[in-house]
Amino acid sequence: MKKITYFSALALSGILSFSSCKKDTKEPTPEPTPTPITPSYTIPTTYSFSNATFTISAQRLSMLSEMTTYIKTAHTTTATPILSDQKLKDMFANINAQFTDPSLNTSGIQLKDKTSNAFNFQTDLDTKFTDLSNLTQTTPVGSNGVAGKVTSGVKAYIFDANGFEYKETLEKGVMGAAFYSQATTILKNIATYDNSTAGTATISAMENAWDEAFGYFGVPIDFPTNTTNLKNWGTYCNNVNVAIGSNATIMNAWLKGRAAISNKDNTSRDAARDAVVSTWEKIAAARFITYVKAAKTNIADDAIRNHNLSESVGFVLAFRYNPSKTISDADITTLLSYFGTNLYTVTTTNLDNAITKMATIFNLDPNTL
């Protein structure tokens, strides 16, 4: 007792008083994740499970980043580089060592074989690569009915004749047809993976599958404390977090699910899986609304509007790849109809319709987004 000095008592009281004071900073309230039973095991606060590995999905995210970075070299008002369609096709299939990160070239994995062709996306992508490459030979100025580069201030985008952005067709497309599709399919079928070695030094197939799905989400292991180096879906999650509290909700679910698998707690695993899938879908819906709103605010600016609309349409198309989706096919068709086939002639009435429709389906308040 004597060893407790005045100073340490002061420090201690400071700590205690700090924690006893009521916080008045408003944190977004995450949706409660249903937990039917209180688990007897510890759920870590970061994704630092001893045997966790998601290198493969993380590498696929890096591959897409390199592809979009390459296309974006042409998204400038000052330069007109010629893009090679062969290079893009090689990168997509990971042949001929086209990545600047050598570990991707030798990884033995690729984007193409994990990209769904359910809606002819792979086929369309091939055509888009060729068209884009041809366009960059001459780089015409794009306008309604004319494919080419459209600028606004320092921003520049390359659109097809109907205003759809090539980069978005690839990026949002792969996010849907590969990352979202792979992850939600794994999650749907999670119970079918072998879990006999769970919790041991030997990673089980189920643990491994969950890790792979987590990898496609594109966040660091200490998310959301750490929000650096977010990729694709992780970025969008963070974008809408203030409005829907998605960061903590989905990360807690990822952690709970993985801990449940290692402890063979199937009930908690399924509850966490459902929380991940429903939050993920809501993130897409919320970010869609913010993009449509941005398109509306910039309705007269062909470059900014078409870019935001290309993003918006990409989210709607992505919904289709989730085998557990709650949005109906009819609603997807309706939403797509609001954009029509030409982004240059979209109407504000239809953009309002799209915002209202999506907000209604997912019970979101567009005013907070």
Add this chain to the structure above:
Amino acid sequence: MLKKLLLTFLVFTLVFCKKKPKTVDEDPAESFDKQGMLTNIADNVIIPSYTVFKISLDSLSLAFNTFNSSNSLIDFQKVKSKFNVVYLNYQRISLFEFGPAETNILRMNLNVFPTDSVQIKSNVANGSYDLSSAINFDAKGLPALDYLFYGKNQNEVVIVQSFSTTPNRKQYVTDLINDMSVKVNSIVGSWNGTYRSQFINSLNTDIGSSIGFLVNQLNFELDFLKNNKIGIPLGKKTLGIPEPTKCEAYYGEQSVQYAVETLHAIENVYLGRSQSGNDGKGFDDYLEHLKSQYNGQSLNVAINNQFSIAKTKLAAIQNPLSSQVISNVAVVDAAYLELLKLLVLLKTDMPSSLGVIITYQDGDGD
């Protein structure tokens, strides 16, 4: 010893916790009468400005109907004079682009310039168009009327003839005025309905709060003034090569007057001052209450001084701006620089004092 420790515990706990005020007046940000400021801005600045705009637009509509029947030069001149009043009054409402105005994207519907004369001609020739289509936003609103009423170096008599011989042209103007009326009536309806109460009862400073909206839009408007109304015509985005056709009100040649009015409107919101000059609670009072400092002096004083300098330099530009950006670059450039200095104060120093985040420039980084 144990007792002593516990006592120390208790004392420090109390001391630390006292920082979080139970009595609100200890925190300057909490004790400022934000609702009083918002009520003043709503009732004495925003709503009267919308009302005045609406009345002038209705008056333009009537004047055009008269000209539509008479085809007379005198009636056309009345139309143009009414139009100038409408465009001037618009400068006083442009910055309130939140709530009902954001829903109606009023800036996009009313003031996209430069206007697309090719698209306008095509619409007039076709006689059919969807004014809500993205392709027509630079062929509608006040800039389109500016083009249709003035043309470039066109004789007034010739313009009157073009109306009297082209019913489609008359119809197009009628449709453009109606399109504006629909939007403005919807906004005025909301402010006179439920939105006012929503606005004055939003007392935080976070994203989506009334103060957040005002500070963001005040800066958006100032940015727009500096860049779109002055900087771009001056060649600030084109390596110094002037772009005179990108002036606001290029055809009617009222650019300078409208720019001055825009700055005046921004200042009125900052001060909480009505058009008639009644100075109520505004951001100046808020900053003084917070005792916000800038380089050792009051931030509010620094902002007021900079408003004054910027107004003087802006008013020193002669009409029309489209020729001044070529023949009198130094004068226009001086105004541009003072607007830039004002922008730094309003966009960096003021928001950090108020705890407001500037979000209007958030892109997705792509």
